[in-house]
Amino acid sequence: MFQLLNTVLIGITAGSIYSLMAIAMVLVWRSTRVVNFAQAGMALLSTYFGYEIIHMSGSYWLALPIAMLAGAAVAAAIELIFMRLLLKHSSQGAIASIAPIIATLGLLGLIKSIIGYFWGNQDVTIDSPFSNVGFTLGSHTLALSPMKLFILLAVVFLTLVLSLIFQKTNLGLALRASAYSPEISRLAGIKVDLVRTFGWSLAGAAGGAAGMLQTANGNGTLSPDSLEFSLLLAFGFIAAVIGGLDSLIGAVLGALLLGLVLAFVLTYVGGSLVFITAFVLLLVVLLIRPGGIISQKAGRRA
Amino acid sequence: MSLVIESLTVEHGAIRAVNNVSFSVKKGELAALIGANGAGKTTLLRTLSGLNKASHGKAHWLDTNLLHAKPEQLVRHGVSHVSEGKSVIPELTVEENLEIGALWRRNKKEMSQSKALILELFPRLGERLLQRADTLSGGERQMLALGRSLMSKPELLLLDEPSLGLAPLVVEQIFQSIRELTKTMGITVLLVEQNAMGALKIADVGIVLNLGAVAISGTASSLIADPAVRAAYLGY
Numbered sequence: 001m002f003q004l005l006n007t008v009l010i011g012i013t014a015g016s017i018y019s020l021m022a023i024a025m026v027l028v029w030r031s032t033r034v035v036n037f038a039q040a041g042m043a044l045l046s047t048y049f050g051y052e053i054i055h056m057s058g059s060y061w062l063a064l065p066i067a068m069l070a071g072a073a074v075a076a077a078i079e080l081i082f083m084r085l086l087l088k089h090s091s092q093g094a095i096a097s098i099a100p101i102i103a104t105l106g107l108l109g110l111i112k113s114i115i116g117y118f119w120g121n122q123d124v125t126i127d128s129p130f131s132n133v134g135f136t137l138g139s140h141t142l143a144l145s146p147m148k149l150f151i152l153l154a155v156v157f158l159t160l161v162l163s164l165i166f167q168k169t170n171l172g173l174a175l176r177a178s179a180y181s182p183e184i185s186r187l188a189g190i191k192v193d194l195v196r197t198f199g200w201s202l203a204g205a206a207g208g209a210a211g212m213l214q215t216a217n218g219n220g221t222l223s224p225d226s227l228e229f230s231l232l233l234a235f236g237f238i239a240a241v242i243g244g245l246d247s248l249i250g251a252v253l254g255a256l257l258l259g260l261v262l263a264f265v266l267t268y269v270g271g272s273l274v275f276i277t278a279f280v281l282l283l284v285v286l287l288i289r290p291g292g293i294i295s296q297k298a299g300r301r302a
Numbered sequence: 303m304s305l306v307i308e309s310l311t312v313e314h315g316a317i318r319a320v321n322n323v324s325f326s327v328k329k330g331e332l333a334a335l336i337g338a339n340g341a342g343k344t345t346l347l348r349t350l351s352g353l354n355k356a357s358h359g360k361a362h363w364l365d366t367n368l369l370h371a372k373p374e375q376l377v378r379h380g381v382s383h384v385s386e387g388k389s390v391i392p393e394l395t396v397e398e399n400l401e402i403g404a405l406w407r408r409n410k411k412e413m414s415q416s417k418a419l420i421l422e423l424f425p426r427l428g429e430r431l432l433q434r435a436d437t438l439s440g441g442e443r444q445m446l447a448l449g450r451s452l453m454s455k456p457e458l459l460l461l462d463e464p465s466l467g468l469a470p471l472v473v474e475q476i477f478q479s480i481r482e483l484t485k486t487m488g489i490t491v492l493l494v495e496q497n498a499m500g501a502l503k504i505a506d507v508g509i510v511l512n513l514g515a516v517a518i519s520g521t522a523s524s525l526i527a528d529p530a531v532r533a534a535y536l537g538y
Contacts, residue, residue, distance in 0.1 A: 170405050174405055180393045185391075190406065
């Protein structure tokens, strides 16, 4: 019974971090129809900025928002300087569908190299702001530590803020309209290019938060070739696809589902099957419901 | 003259979709631009609203040069284009479709004033404010597209085939609404239509486009009376 509870807790915490990454993928996909594999690099770079702030001020609480702002700035710069030009120059023919993907893979490599150049390839460490030791219930230790509880609350808070922006503000309306129909949005007077840059920067901020939370949740180490960030990218991407790539709610549900399934496999089947399960799940969803687990009509609301 | 087009040419690769077209429309007039399929009507309209690039020529609305601006900028100068088909965003609600037309004004009060005015004009939309636009009938969608355009308080309205795919009775209603708009709000309209007779009946002036060039132009009544126009475009 306790093992079951702990498995669920592990699944939800892991899933909540994946969901931030999945949200970042969805935001970029919705604003520019690009699957952004550079997202992991952007998140990593943001986390390095966070590391610098912690190094200087000693405060994780200052570092977290600054890492998010840095993520937003990096993403906006990439969209403005590079992607906009790329999409303009390769908007037609066979290259149109493949160029952005190759470009984001290239960017991923570039960002990692830049990090290696400035910070070196050795691990740097971030201290968790909260204890990673689980709460105890009688003689049992729960798989829920103060740090994990904070992660859950932070992810719920950020997701709520994003949903409110999307559903209740004029900016959110402009973001949705531009995603669904750029041409009609332009004719209605919306500055679609600007809105797209903003979509990227929201994604960058979400990625920055994911990076900072993931690092504090794990063993606190960062390196340009961080396995944790590669996993974050892979699982965030799989979660976004499970959710249909177009829907924020879908991304969150996909991430929680993925987190739970992987936690159960880890506990009850064996750690060596975790990756196989993740990719099999991706393929099964693509085969059975290529549009994602939630139906198109309901899915496209958020 | 308020809308002035001089020697406008638009090329798609080797094809001249619009060839040396000149005409002008007075402020407050409703002008019908008619012609067969492929005559260049839609291309011309898309060029005037900044969606397509012109190759040569000039086009001005009052002091605004229409050829070197993006659509989102032209909206701020009072030029609004309702593109072909039902120009609404299906995934958004009726209310959201209206609101996107006024986001750029950044003025909540003006936005709700415009909305009230449009709902008075098209009460059917008021009953469906919170429904998704893809639940509307064809006629309602066309009303919504017009409504969205009016939310940006246009002075020049570019309408592309508002009658497309609508039942005859509904076409009649839409045309009457367009006529009303120009009369009550003083909006200048350039109306592109395949339904030449319907368009000329409500228009002040007509321009006939053939193979990308102006074939005939004049008052709407003179075009209706012209035997050549009747034979070629009005079907009797």
